[in-house]
Amino acid sequence: MPLGTLQFTIDGITVQTQEGQSLIAACDAAGLYIPRLCYHPDLRPAGNCRVCTCRIDGHQAAACVTPVRDGMVVENDTPQLNADRLALIEMMFVEGNHPCPYCVASGDCELQALGYRLGMTAPVYPFFWPRHEIDASHPDIFLDRERCIACSRCIEASRMPDGKSVFSYEGRGIAMHLHVDGWGGLGATQMAAIDKAAHVCPVACIVIRRDGYRIPNGQRRFDKTPIGTDIEARRKAPPS
Amino acid sequence: MTRPRLATCSLTGCFGCHMSLLDIDERLLDLADLVELDRSPFDDKKRFDRPVDIGFIEGGCSNTHNVHVLRQFRTHCRTLVSVGACALYGGVPAMRNVVTLRACLEEAYQNGPTVTCGGHIPDDPELPLLLDRVYPAHDIVRIDHFLPGCPPSADAIWETLRALLTGQAPDLPYPLLKYE
Numbered sequence: 001m002p003l004g005t006l007q008f009t010i011d012g013i014t015v016q017t018q019e020g021q022s023l024i025a026a027c028d029a030a031g032l033y034i035p036r037l038c039y040h041p042d043l044r045p046a047g048n049c050r051v052c053t054c055r056i057d058g059h060q061a062a063a064c065v066t067p068v069r070d071g072m073v074v075e076n077d078t079p080q081l082n083a084d085r086l087a088l089i090e091m092m093f094v095e096g097n098h099p100c101p102y103c104v105a106s107g108d109c110e111l112q113a114l115g116y117r118l119g120m121t122a123p124v125y126p127f128f129w130p131r132h133e134i135d136a137s138h139p140d141i142f143l144d145r146e147r148c149i150a151c152s153r154c155i156e157a158s159r160m161p162d163g164k165s166v167f168s169y170e171g172r173g174i175a176m177h178l179h180v181d182g183w184g185g186l187g188a189t190q191m192a193a194i195d196k197a198a199h200v201c202p203v204a205c206i207v208i209r210r211d212g213y214r215i216p217n218g219q220r221r222f223d224k225t226p227i228g229t230d231i232e233a234r235r236k237a238p239p240s
Numbered sequence: 241m242t243r244p245r246l247a248t249c250s251l252t253g254c255f256g257c258h259m260s261l262l263d264i265d266e267r268l269l270d271l272a273d274l275v276e277l278d279r280s281p282f283d284d285k286k287r288f289d290r291p292v293d294i295g296f297i298e299g300g301c302s303n304t305h306n307v308h309v310l311r312q313f314r315t316h317c318r319t320l321v322s323v324g325a326c327a328l329y330g331g332v333p334a335m336r337n338v339v340t341l342r343a344c345l346e347e348a349y350q351n352g353p354t355v356t357c358g359g360h361i362p363d364d365p366e367l368p369l370l371l372d373r374v375y376p377a378h379d380i381v382r383i384d385h386f387l388p389g390c391p392p393s394a395d396a397i398w399e400t401l402r403a404l405l406t407g408q409a410p411d412l413p414y415p416l417l418k419y420e
């Protein structure tokens with residue numbers, strides 16, 4: 001093995017990777033899908049949602065913020081871990097308002113797609129029915145906080161690639177919600193529809209206006225194939 | 241041989257889930273051979289008078305009458321299936337769950353833009369009382385299976401009934417599991 005190469009196993013499959021990789025990035029490159037929600041490959045991982053939790057050498061840890069170590073033994077696709085992930089997804093459904101039948105993101109939403117992939121038929125926890133202000137002050141971007149799952153992707157994207165810091169959180173615990181910098185709502189910020197922050201939201205909280213139904217229902221990203229299929233296809237592809 | 245009995249009801253729903261059941265097209269003939277229809281809007285039978293095998297629940301609970309019917313279904317049906325977004329979490333009617341019932345009624349009957357001459361909130365004693373919000377069926381009674389969709393497709397409904405009638409737990413293939 002060349003210098004700096006590490007080897008670990010995940011669900012019994014041996015993966016070789018480079019030192020300094022996160023477990024999730026190493027598995028993505030090898031075509032092995034670990035369910036995740038807050039992680040975005042272009043952004044610094046935050047470890048917020050815990051959907052990517054795996055059993056690593058006997059301990060549970062979030063794969064997006066765990067660096068690979070030589071010889072580590074990882075369990076990912078087990079009934080218990082997937083049941084825990086499903087519980088997390090169901091909690092996110094009941095904490096916000098998620099009426100998929102009339103949501104603009106349906107078919108293209110990562111929360112919904114994880115529900116499909118993990119086999120959720122219905123969330124059975126009590127619904128919170130929160131009420132959050134809609135922010136329609138921006139001419140090109142619509143903000144519907146009732147869908148927000150507090151993944152912090154937009155906060156990170158607005159800070160780093162965009163260099164604008166339009167978003168942050170306000171409040172704590174269950175009262176925590178997405179905050180827009182300044183007083184006049186999103187329309188009074190530097191936010192533009194071409195910003196990275198406008199295109200990383202996994203749900204329908206940050207929505208580009210006049211774009212929603214360009215792709216009809218039934219032909220969207222996760223309508224035909226489960227989330228993660230693109231990653232798993234890398235494994236099946238013949239070596240070039 | 242006696243056939244398994246099927247009962248259906250529409251609580252606070254739009255009957256779209258019932259329409260989707262009818263949408264199984266020629267498989268309706270198979271279904272008629274496989275089950276005996278009991279209490280249902282299809283045959284207009286209004287009371288239970290014997291045990292039923294499968295209860296098909298469309299719609300959530302927005303008033304006391306819905307709760308009453310749903311409890312009757314739980315008492316008389318061996319297996320209850322919650323069908324469609326309304327039964328699963330309230331659906332479109334649950335849009336009122338983010339405001340108070342009073343605000344909702346005032347907007348609808350007194351202050352709304354379509355109210356022309358000093359509206360009156362209906363209070364006839366014949367009307368079932370509205371609940372503070374719209375509840376999913378599983379908040380009121382135990383539900384055995386959930387079938388999402390608005391409505392679930394005819395194929396998803398057929399697949400679920402087929403599984404239940406052959407003693408299996410419904411497990412929809414990926415293209416049939418839809419929340420919309």
Ligand code: SF4
Nearest residue numbers: 098099100103109204
């Ligand atoms: S954001 Fe996703 S999960 Fe929420 S209502 Fe829209 S499609 Fe459904």
Ligand code: SF4
Nearest residue numbers: 148149151152154201
């Ligand atoms: S608005 Fe979207 S990207 Fe931002 S924290 Fe909420 S869910 Fe995440």
Ligand code: SF4
Nearest residue numbers: 253254256324325326
């Ligand atoms: S789930 Fe949809 S189709 Fe079924 S009753 Fe509700 S609104 Fe109608």
Ligand code: FES
Nearest residue numbers: 047049050052064
């Ligand atoms: S994807 Fe790892 S914690 Fe969210």
